[in-house]
Amino acid sequence: MSINPPSNRLWWKEPIHGIELTWIIVAFLWGLFMFFFMIAWHFIGNQNLSTETYRINPDQFVEKVEAFADEFQLLDASGEPVDIGGIPVVSPPAGGDVYMLGRLWEWWPALELKKDQSYRFHLSSADWQHGFSLQPVNINISVHPGYEHILTLTPTETGEYGVVCNEYCGIGHHMMTGIIRVVD
Numbered sequence: 001m002s003i004n005p006p007s008n009r010l011w012w013k014e015p016i017h018g019i020e021l022t023w024i025i026v027a028f029l030w031g032l033f034m035f036f037f038m039i040a041w042h043f044i045g046n047q048n049l050s051t052e053t054y055r056i057n058p059d060q061f062v063e064k065v066e067a068f069a070d071e072f073q074l075l076d077a078s079g080e081p082v083d084i085g086g087i088p089v090v091s092p093p094a095g096g097d098v099y100m101l102g103r104l105w106e107w108w109p110a111l112e113l114k115k116d117q118s119y120r121f122h123l124s125s126a127d128w129q130h131g132f133s134l135q136p137v138n139i140n141i142s143v144h145p146g147y148e149h150i151l152t153l154t155p156t157e158t159g160e161y162g163v164v165c166n167e168y169c170g171i172g173h174h175m176m177t178g179i180i181r182v183v184d
């Protein structure tokens with residue numbers, strides 16, 4: 001027994017006030033609207049990316065990326081392979097498949113793409129969950145081992161884009177960066 005018992009013992013058992021019920025309905029309808037609008041964001045506002053996702057064995061993906069990097073390694077005027085800090089720069093033919101691998105703690109390889117050309121961009125992880133974040137355009141994709149994302153990528157501006165990891169992945173997370181260069 002409390003010191004000041006409520007006068008109405010069933011104080012919680014009252015009908016919902018009209019205003020409160022109105023707001024519950026408004027919030028529910030807004031939630032539904034935003035839920036279905038996720039589809040619309042694929043078409044307007046350039047927001048949600050329309051990716052295809054497939055299951056893949058991480059080791060197989062690593063093999064595919066390494067074969068891709070070997071085949072299209074960029075060479076300098078004297079025929080030497082070009083790299084940035086030990087990461088090979090790969091220059092695939094316009095319109096083709098492009099691979100990028102996230103692993104502890106790098107985005108591999110560096111890519112050189114042509115402006116206004118479309119590529120099939122394949123993205124996965126070898127080991128851990130990473131976050132692909134393309135800067136400064138702020139495109140974000142969650143990257144999991146065992147799942148391959150494929151999206152159509154058409155760079156519209158030349159320049160050097162950075163890839164940072166935005167999913168905490170251990171001691172080297174803050175150093176996990178990559179490069180996509182777009183040239184004419």
Ligand code: CUA
Pocket residue numbers: 102103105129130131165166167168169170173174176
């Ligand atoms: Cu990879 Cu954080």
